[in-house]
Amino acid sequence: MAVQFDLVSPERRLASVQATEVQIPGAEGDLTAMAGHAPTITTMRPGILKAVSAEGTKAYIVTGGFAEITATGVSVLAERAVPVEEATPALMESLVAEVRDAASGSEDKDAADKVVADMMAVRTAIGQ
Amino acid sequence: MPSLKDLKNRIGSVKNTRKITKAMQMVAAAKLRRAQDAAVQARPYAERMNAVMAGLASGVGQSSSAPRLLAGTGRDQVHLLIVMTAERGLCGGFNSSIARLARVKANELLAAGKTVKILTVGKKGREQLKRDLSQHFVGHVDLTEVKRIGYANAQGIARDVLARFDANEFDVATLFYNRFQSVISQIPTAQQIIPAKFEGDASTALYDYEPSEEAILTDLLPRGVATQIFTALLENGASEQGARMSAMDNATRNAGDMINKLTIQYNRSRQAAITKELIEIISGAEAL
Numbered sequence: 001m002a003v004q005f006d007l008v009s010p011e012r013r014l015a016s017v018q019a020t021e022v023q024i025p026g027a028e029g030d031l032t033a034m035a036g037h038a039p040t041i042t043t044m045r046p047g048i049l050k051a052v053s054a055e056g057t058k059a060y061i062v063t064g065g066f067a068e069i070t071a072t073g074v075s076v077l078a079e080r081a082v083p084v085e086e087a088t089p090a091l092m093e094s095l096v097a098e099v100r101d102a103a104s105g106s107e108d109k110d111a112a113d114k115v116v117a118d119m120m121a122v123r124t125a126i127g128q
Numbered sequence: 129m130p131s132l133k134d135l136k137n138r139i140g141s142v143k144n145t146r147k148i149t150k151a152m153q154m155v156a157a158a159k160l161r162r163a164q165d166a167a168v169q170a171r172p173y174a175e176r177m178n179a180v181m182a183g184l185a186s187g188v189g190q191s192s193s194a195p196r197l198l199a200g201t202g203r204d205q206v207h208l209l210i211v212m213t214a215e216r217g218l219c220g221g222f223n224s225s226i227a228r229l230a231r232v233k234a235n236e237l238l239a240a241g242k243t244v245k246i247l248t249v250g251k252k253g254r255e256q257l258k259r260d261l262s263q264h265f266v267g268h269v270d271l272t273e274v275k276r277i278g279y280a281n282a283q284g285i286a287r288d289v290l291a292r293f294d295a296n297e298f299d300v301a302t303l304f305y306n307r308f309q310s311v312i313s314q315i316p317t318a319q320q321i322i323p324a325k326f327e328g329d330a331s332t333a334l335y336d337y338e339p340s341e342e343a344i345l346t347d348l349l350p351r352g353v354a355t356q357i358f359t360a361l362l363e364n365g366a367s368e369q370g371a372r373m374s375a376m377d378n379a380t381r382n383a384g385d386m387i388n389k390l391t392i393q394y395n396r397s398r399q400a401a402i403t404k405e406l407i408e409i410i411s412g413a414e415a416l
Protein backbone atom coordinates (compact mmCIF):
# COMPACT_ATOMS: atom_id res chain seq x y z
CA MET A 1 0.00 0.00 0.00
CA ALA A 2 1.31 3.39 -0.91
CA VAL A 3 0.23 6.96 -0.32
CA GLN A 4 0.35 9.80 -2.80
CA PHE A 5 3.04 12.14 -1.50
CA ASP A 6 3.04 15.76 -2.74
CA LEU A 7 5.54 18.33 -1.66
CA VAL A 8 4.65 21.81 -2.86
CA SER A 9 6.27 25.17 -2.31
CA PRO A 10 4.57 28.45 -3.24
CA GLU A 11 6.58 28.60 -6.43
CA ARG A 12 6.32 25.05 -7.70
CA ARG A 13 5.65 21.41 -7.02
CA LEU A 14 8.85 19.82 -5.73
CA ALA A 15 7.82 16.21 -5.58
CA SER A 16 4.86 14.04 -6.39
CA VAL A 17 5.45 10.33 -5.87
CA GLN A 18 3.87 7.18 -4.53
CA ALA A 19 5.49 6.71 -1.14
CA THR A 20 5.21 3.88 1.31
CA GLU A 21 5.86 6.13 4.28
CA VAL A 22 6.47 9.81 4.95
CA GLN A 23 8.29 11.04 8.03
CA ILE A 24 7.13 14.48 9.03
CA PRO A 25 8.74 16.83 11.57
CA GLY A 26 5.48 17.89 13.21
CA ALA A 27 5.31 20.90 15.50
CA GLU A 28 4.50 18.64 18.45
CA GLY A 29 6.83 15.81 17.55
CA ASP A 30 7.81 13.70 14.58
CA LEU A 31 5.26 11.48 12.99
CA THR A 32 5.25 8.96 10.20
CA ALA A 33 2.33 8.78 7.82
CA MET A 34 1.53 5.52 6.05
CA ALA A 35 -1.47 4.31 4.13
CA GLY A 36 -4.62 4.36 6.25
CA HIS A 37 -3.41 7.09 8.60
CA ALA A 38 -6.17 9.03 10.37
CA PRO A 39 -6.88 12.35 8.62
CA THR A 40 -4.64 14.89 10.31
CA ILE A 41 -3.48 18.42 9.73
CA THR A 42 -0.31 19.40 11.51
CA THR A 43 2.04 22.33 11.37
CA MET A 44 5.74 21.61 10.97
CA ARG A 45 8.82 22.80 12.77
CA PRO A 46 12.12 23.24 10.93
CA GLY A 47 13.37 19.73 10.33
CA ILE A 48 13.99 16.95 7.87
CA LEU A 49 11.14 15.50 5.91
CA LYS A 50 11.65 11.99 4.53
CA ALA A 51 9.65 10.19 1.89
CA VAL A 52 10.31 6.47 1.41
CA SER A 53 9.23 5.21 -1.98
CA ALA A 54 10.11 2.42 -4.40
CA GLU A 55 12.98 4.54 -5.71
CA GLY A 56 14.52 4.93 -2.28
CA THR A 57 14.40 7.55 0.42
CA LYS A 58 14.31 11.23 -0.43
CA ALA A 59 15.02 13.70 2.35
CA TYR A 60 14.20 17.40 2.31
CA ILE A 61 15.06 20.19 4.68
CA VAL A 62 11.96 22.21 5.49
CA THR A 63 11.78 25.42 7.50
CA GLY A 64 8.11 25.24 8.39
CA GLY A 65 4.69 24.96 6.84
CA PHE A 66 2.08 22.30 7.34
CA ALA A 67 1.13 18.81 6.28
CA GLU A 68 -2.27 17.44 5.41
CA ILE A 69 -2.53 13.70 5.92
CA THR A 70 -5.40 11.57 4.69
CA ALA A 71 -5.76 7.82 4.41
CA THR A 72 -4.57 7.88 0.81
CA GLY A 73 -2.28 10.87 0.54
CA VAL A 74 0.09 13.29 2.21
CA SER A 75 0.39 16.87 0.98
CA VAL A 76 3.13 18.92 2.51
CA LEU A 77 3.01 22.67 2.00
CA ALA A 78 6.39 24.17 2.80
CA GLU A 79 7.55 27.67 2.18
CA ARG A 80 11.10 26.50 1.73
CA ALA A 81 12.10 22.94 0.99
CA VAL A 82 15.55 21.87 -0.14
CA PRO A 83 16.66 18.31 -0.99
CA VAL A 84 19.28 17.33 1.58
CA GLU A 85 21.90 16.51 -1.06
CA GLU A 86 21.66 20.07 -2.40
CA ALA A 87 22.35 21.62 0.98
CA THR A 88 25.63 23.52 1.05
CA PRO A 89 27.06 25.29 4.08
CA ALA A 90 26.21 28.64 2.48
CA LEU A 91 22.62 27.57 1.85
CA MET A 92 22.26 26.31 5.42
CA GLU A 93 23.60 29.61 6.63
CA SER A 94 20.96 31.49 4.67
CA LEU A 95 18.19 29.16 5.87
CA VAL A 96 19.22 29.64 9.50
CA ALA A 97 19.34 33.40 8.96
CA GLU A 98 15.90 33.30 7.36
CA VAL A 99 14.39 31.36 10.24
CA ARG A 100 16.06 33.60 12.79
CA ASP A 101 14.82 36.66 10.95
CA ALA A 102 11.25 35.37 10.86
CA ALA A 103 11.41 34.34 14.53
CA SER A 104 12.69 37.72 15.66
CA GLY A 105 9.39 39.25 14.56
CA SER A 106 7.28 36.99 16.74
CA GLU A 107 6.08 38.00 20.20
CA ASP A 108 6.34 34.55 21.72
CA LYS A 109 9.98 34.45 22.77
CA ASP A 110 10.00 30.77 23.78
CA ALA A 111 8.45 29.64 20.50
CA ALA A 112 10.90 31.76 18.54
CA ASP A 113 13.86 30.31 20.42
CA LYS A 114 12.59 26.80 19.84
CA VAL A 115 12.25 27.38 16.10
CA VAL A 116 15.80 28.67 15.86
CA ALA A 117 17.07 25.76 17.96
CA ASP A 118 15.24 23.32 15.70
CA MET A 119 16.89 24.86 12.68
CA MET A 120 20.31 24.60 14.30
CA ALA A 121 19.57 20.95 15.08
CA VAL A 122 18.86 20.32 11.41
CA ARG A 123 22.18 21.82 10.53
CA THR A 124 23.96 19.57 12.98
CA ALA A 125 21.98 16.54 11.82
CA ILE A 126 23.15 16.81 8.24
CA GLY A 127 26.67 17.51 9.39
CA GLN A 128 27.27 21.06 8.24
CA MET B 129 1.92 68.39 -50.12
CA PRO B 130 5.03 66.79 -48.63
CA SER B 131 8.00 66.38 -50.92
CA LEU B 132 9.17 62.97 -52.08
CA LYS B 133 12.11 63.08 -49.72
CA ASP B 134 9.85 63.83 -46.74
CA LEU B 135 7.64 60.89 -47.60
CA LYS B 136 10.60 58.61 -47.93
CA ASN B 137 11.91 59.64 -44.51
CA ARG B 138 8.49 59.18 -43.02
CA ILE B 139 8.21 55.65 -44.41
CA GLY B 140 11.66 54.85 -43.05
CA SER B 141 10.78 56.01 -39.56
CA VAL B 142 7.48 54.12 -39.48
CA LYS B 143 9.33 51.01 -40.60
CA ASN B 144 11.71 51.40 -37.68
CA THR B 145 8.80 51.81 -35.29
CA ARG B 146 7.28 48.64 -36.67
CA LYS B 147 10.51 46.77 -36.08
CA ILE B 148 10.57 47.90 -32.46
CA THR B 149 6.94 47.04 -31.74
CA LYS B 150 7.38 43.68 -33.42
CA ALA B 151 10.39 42.93 -31.25
CA MET B 152 8.53 44.03 -28.11
CA GLN B 153 5.64 41.79 -29.03
CA MET B 154 7.92 38.79 -29.38
CA VAL B 155 9.68 39.53 -26.11
CA ALA B 156 6.29 39.86 -24.40
CA ALA B 157 5.18 36.55 -25.90
CA ALA B 158 8.24 34.78 -24.50
CA LYS B 159 7.81 36.43 -21.11
CA LEU B 160 4.12 35.60 -21.12
CA ARG B 161 4.87 31.93 -21.48
CA ARG B 162 7.22 32.09 -18.52
CA ALA B 163 4.76 34.08 -16.44
CA GLN B 164 1.96 31.65 -17.23
CA ASP B 165 4.18 28.72 -16.29
CA ALA B 166 4.98 30.36 -12.97
CA ALA B 167 1.28 30.95 -12.31
CA VAL B 168 0.42 27.33 -13.10
CA GLN B 169 3.28 26.02 -10.95
CA ALA B 170 2.09 28.10 -8.02
CA ARG B 171 -1.48 26.88 -8.25
CA PRO B 172 -1.32 23.61 -6.24
CA TYR B 173 0.07 25.37 -3.17
CA ALA B 174 -2.50 28.16 -3.25
CA GLU B 175 -5.34 25.72 -3.79
CA ARG B 176 -4.39 23.39 -0.93
CA MET B 177 -3.73 26.33 1.32
CA ASN B 178 -7.10 27.80 0.53
CA ALA B 179 -8.93 24.52 1.01
CA VAL B 180 -7.33 23.84 4.39
CA MET B 181 -7.92 27.36 5.61
CA ALA B 182 -11.51 27.39 4.41
CA GLY B 183 -12.09 24.16 6.32
CA LEU B 184 -10.50 25.56 9.45
CA ALA B 185 -12.18 28.92 9.14
CA SER B 186 -15.65 27.42 8.90
CA GLY B 187 -14.96 25.56 12.14
CA VAL B 188 -13.31 28.32 14.12
CA GLY B 189 -14.64 31.39 12.34
CA GLN B 190 -17.76 31.96 14.38
CA SER B 191 -16.25 31.58 17.82
CA SER B 192 -15.18 34.69 19.68
CA SER B 193 -11.63 33.41 19.98
CA ALA B 194 -11.12 33.55 16.21
CA PRO B 195 -7.87 35.25 15.20
CA ARG B 196 -8.13 38.90 14.22
CA LEU B 197 -6.94 38.23 10.68
CA LEU B 198 -10.07 36.14 10.18
CA ALA B 199 -12.62 37.93 12.32
CA GLY B 200 -11.39 41.44 11.57
CA THR B 201 -11.09 44.30 14.02
CA GLY B 202 -14.84 44.57 14.33
CA ARG B 203 -14.77 47.91 12.56
CA ASP B 204 -14.99 48.94 8.95
CA GLN B 205 -13.59 52.45 9.15
CA VAL B 206 -10.10 52.43 7.67
CA HIS B 207 -9.56 50.71 4.34
CA LEU B 208 -6.19 49.80 2.91
CA LEU B 209 -6.16 49.49 -0.87
CA ILE B 210 -3.21 47.57 -2.27
CA VAL B 211 -2.99 48.59 -5.90
CA MET B 212 -0.83 46.34 -8.06
CA THR B 213 0.23 47.60 -11.45
CA ALA B 214 3.17 47.21 -13.79
CA GLU B 215 6.51 48.94 -13.56
CA ARG B 216 6.49 49.67 -17.27
CA GLY B 217 4.05 51.16 -19.71
CA LEU B 218 3.28 50.33 -23.34
CA CYS B 219 0.84 47.63 -22.36
CA GLY B 220 -2.48 49.03 -23.54
CA GLY B 221 -5.12 49.66 -20.95
CA PHE B 222 -3.55 47.35 -18.39
CA ASN B 223 -2.46 49.93 -15.83
CA SER B 224 -5.36 52.31 -16.42
CA SER B 225 -7.97 49.64 -15.86
CA ILE B 226 -6.61 48.77 -12.41
CA ALA B 227 -6.14 52.42 -11.51
CA ARG B 228 -9.69 53.16 -12.60
CA LEU B 229 -11.14 50.35 -10.50
CA ALA B 230 -9.10 51.44 -7.48
CA ARG B 231 -10.09 55.07 -7.95
CA VAL B 232 -13.79 54.24 -8.17
CA LYS B 233 -13.54 52.16 -5.01
CA ALA B 234 -11.55 54.83 -3.18
CA ASN B 235 -14.04 57.55 -4.10
CA GLU B 236 -16.92 55.33 -3.04
CA LEU B 237 -15.33 54.74 0.36
CA LEU B 238 -14.46 58.40 0.80
CA ALA B 239 -18.03 59.38 -0.05
CA ALA B 240 -19.23 56.96 2.62
CA GLY B 241 -17.06 58.78 5.15
CA LYS B 242 -14.39 56.08 5.48
CA THR B 243 -10.68 56.64 5.68
CA VAL B 244 -8.71 55.36 2.71
CA LYS B 245 -5.06 54.38 2.69
CA ILE B 246 -3.31 53.31 -0.47
CA LEU B 247 -0.28 51.07 -0.85
CA THR B 248 0.97 50.95 -4.39
CA VAL B 249 2.95 48.13 -5.95
CA GLY B 250 4.44 49.11 -9.29
CA LYS B 251 5.11 52.70 -10.22
CA LYS B 252 2.65 53.08 -13.09
CA GLY B 253 -0.34 52.86 -10.80
CA ARG B 254 1.24 55.29 -8.41
CA GLU B 255 1.71 57.82 -11.17
CA GLN B 256 -1.89 57.52 -12.25
CA LEU B 257 -3.38 57.81 -8.78
CA LYS B 258 -1.02 60.59 -7.71
CA ARG B 259 -3.13 63.26 -9.33
CA ASP B 260 -6.16 63.06 -7.06
CA LEU B 261 -5.38 60.55 -4.31
CA SER B 262 -1.78 61.29 -3.37
CA GLN B 263 -2.73 62.45 0.14
CA HIS B 264 -3.92 58.89 0.86
CA PHE B 265 -0.64 57.18 -0.08
CA VAL B 266 0.96 55.31 2.79
CA GLY B 267 3.63 53.35 1.00
CA HIS B 268 5.06 52.05 -2.20
CA VAL B 269 6.71 48.79 -3.19
CA ASP B 270 9.17 49.05 -6.02
CA LEU B 271 9.70 45.91 -8.09
CA THR B 272 11.62 47.59 -10.91
CA GLU B 273 14.76 45.64 -10.13
CA VAL B 274 12.96 42.31 -9.85
CA LYS B 275 13.44 40.23 -12.97
CA ARG B 276 11.44 37.25 -11.88
CA ILE B 277 8.81 37.50 -9.21
CA GLY B 278 9.52 35.14 -6.36
CA TYR B 279 7.69 34.20 -3.21
CA ALA B 280 10.14 36.36 -1.29
CA ASN B 281 8.70 39.47 -2.96
CA ALA B 282 5.21 38.52 -1.87
CA GLN B 283 6.46 37.78 1.63
CA GLY B 284 8.00 41.23 1.82
CA ILE B 285 4.73 42.91 0.90
CA ALA B 286 2.77 40.63 3.23
CA ARG B 287 5.08 41.43 6.14
CA ASP B 288 4.59 45.13 5.55
CA VAL B 289 0.80 44.76 5.37
CA LEU B 290 0.65 42.55 8.48
CA ALA B 291 2.83 44.94 10.47
CA ARG B 292 0.42 47.74 9.60
CA PHE B 293 -2.51 45.56 10.60
CA ASP B 294 -0.91 44.72 13.94
CA ALA B 295 -0.35 48.41 14.51
CA ASN B 296 -4.09 48.96 13.95
CA GLU B 297 -3.46 51.13 10.93
CA PHE B 298 -6.42 49.71 9.01
CA ASP B 299 -9.46 47.46 9.38
CA VAL B 300 -9.98 46.07 5.90
CA ALA B 301 -7.41 45.37 3.18
CA THR B 302 -8.30 44.90 -0.47
CA LEU B 303 -6.02 43.82 -3.32
CA PHE B 304 -6.42 45.32 -6.78
CA TYR B 305 -4.90 43.41 -9.66
CA ASN B 306 -5.65 42.05 -13.11
CA ARG B 307 -6.77 38.46 -13.27
CA PHE B 308 -5.37 36.73 -16.33
CA GLN B 309 -8.10 35.44 -18.59
CA SER B 310 -6.41 35.28 -21.97
CA VAL B 311 -4.01 37.31 -24.06
CA ILE B 312 -6.74 39.71 -25.07
CA SER B 313 -8.70 39.80 -21.87
CA GLN B 314 -7.57 40.62 -18.36
CA ILE B 315 -10.11 41.25 -15.68
CA PRO B 316 -9.45 43.98 -13.12
CA THR B 317 -10.25 42.40 -9.78
CA ALA B 318 -10.73 43.64 -6.24
CA GLN B 319 -10.11 40.96 -3.64
CA GLN B 320 -10.47 41.40 0.09
CA ILE B 321 -7.62 39.73 1.96
CA ILE B 322 -8.04 41.04 5.52
CA PRO B 323 -10.28 39.97 7.19
CA ALA B 324 -9.78 36.76 5.28
CA LYS B 325 -12.54 35.57 3.00
CA PHE B 326 -12.61 32.17 1.39
CA GLU B 327 -14.21 31.17 -1.82
CA GLY B 328 -15.72 27.79 -2.38
CA ASP B 329 -17.29 25.42 0.06
CA ALA B 330 -15.39 24.29 3.07
CA SER B 331 -14.38 20.67 2.88
CA THR B 332 -15.93 19.11 5.91
CA ALA B 333 -13.64 16.11 6.14
CA LEU B 334 -12.92 15.40 9.76
CA TYR B 335 -9.32 16.00 10.58
CA ASP B 336 -7.28 15.66 13.71
CA TYR B 337 -5.51 18.92 14.32
CA GLU B 338 -2.10 19.09 15.82
CA PRO B 339 -1.69 21.49 17.64
CA SER B 340 -5.20 22.92 18.08
CA GLU B 341 -7.32 24.30 15.27
CA GLU B 342 -6.89 27.85 16.55
CA ALA B 343 -3.11 27.50 16.75
CA ILE B 344 -2.89 26.17 13.21
CA LEU B 345 -5.15 28.90 11.93
CA THR B 346 -3.09 31.57 13.68
CA ASP B 347 -0.01 30.12 12.04
CA LEU B 348 -1.60 29.79 8.63
CA LEU B 349 -3.44 33.08 8.23
CA PRO B 350 -0.32 35.23 7.77
CA ARG B 351 0.98 32.67 5.28
CA GLY B 352 -2.39 32.79 3.56
CA VAL B 353 -2.05 36.55 3.12
CA ALA B 354 1.38 36.07 1.58
CA THR B 355 0.05 33.33 -0.70
CA GLN B 356 -2.82 35.49 -1.90
CA ILE B 357 -0.46 38.36 -2.60
CA PHE B 358 1.88 36.00 -4.43
CA THR B 359 -0.95 34.64 -6.57
CA ALA B 360 -2.06 38.17 -7.37
CA LEU B 361 1.49 39.18 -8.31
CA LEU B 362 1.79 36.23 -10.67
CA GLU B 363 -1.62 36.80 -12.24
CA ASN B 364 -0.73 40.43 -12.66
CA GLY B 365 2.61 39.54 -14.24
CA ALA B 366 0.97 37.24 -16.76
CA SER B 367 -1.73 39.81 -17.47
CA GLU B 368 0.84 42.54 -18.03
CA GLN B 369 2.70 40.49 -20.62
CA GLY B 370 -0.56 39.46 -22.26
CA ALA B 371 -1.75 43.06 -22.45
CA ARG B 372 1.60 44.20 -23.79
CA MET B 373 1.59 41.45 -26.39
CA SER B 374 -1.81 42.42 -27.78
CA ALA B 375 -1.02 46.15 -27.58
CA MET B 376 2.20 45.65 -29.51
CA ASP B 377 0.47 43.38 -31.99
CA ASN B 378 -2.00 46.17 -32.71
CA ALA B 379 0.80 48.70 -32.98
CA THR B 380 2.67 46.50 -35.44
CA ARG B 381 -0.43 46.11 -37.55
CA ASN B 382 -1.15 49.84 -37.49
CA ALA B 383 2.40 50.60 -38.52
CA GLY B 384 2.01 48.18 -41.44
CA ASP B 385 -1.18 49.94 -42.58
CA MET B 386 0.50 53.28 -42.29
CA ILE B 387 3.47 52.14 -44.35
CA ASN B 388 1.10 50.92 -47.08
CA LYS B 389 -0.73 54.23 -47.14
CA LEU B 390 2.46 56.25 -47.23
CA THR B 391 3.93 54.05 -49.94
CA ILE B 392 0.88 54.61 -52.14
CA GLN B 393 1.10 58.33 -51.53
CA TYR B 394 4.81 58.23 -52.33
CA ASN B 395 4.28 56.36 -55.59
CA ARG B 396 1.50 58.70 -56.65
CA SER B 397 3.62 61.77 -56.01
CA ARG B 398 6.47 60.24 -57.94
CA GLN B 399 4.18 59.45 -60.86
CA ALA B 400 2.74 62.95 -60.77
CA ALA B 401 6.20 64.44 -60.84
CA ILE B 402 7.18 62.33 -63.86
CA THR B 403 3.96 63.14 -65.70
CA LYS B 404 4.45 66.84 -64.99
CA GLU B 405 7.94 66.74 -66.36
CA LEU B 406 6.79 64.92 -69.52
CA ILE B 407 4.04 67.46 -70.09
CA GLU B 408 6.55 70.25 -69.73
CA ILE B 409 8.90 68.67 -72.30
CA ILE B 410 6.13 67.90 -74.78
CA SER B 411 4.48 71.30 -74.53
CA GLY B 412 7.94 72.87 -74.89
CA ALA B 413 8.53 70.85 -78.08
CA GLU B 414 5.08 71.71 -79.48
CA ALA B 415 5.65 75.40 -78.90
CA LEU B 416 8.59 75.42 -81.29
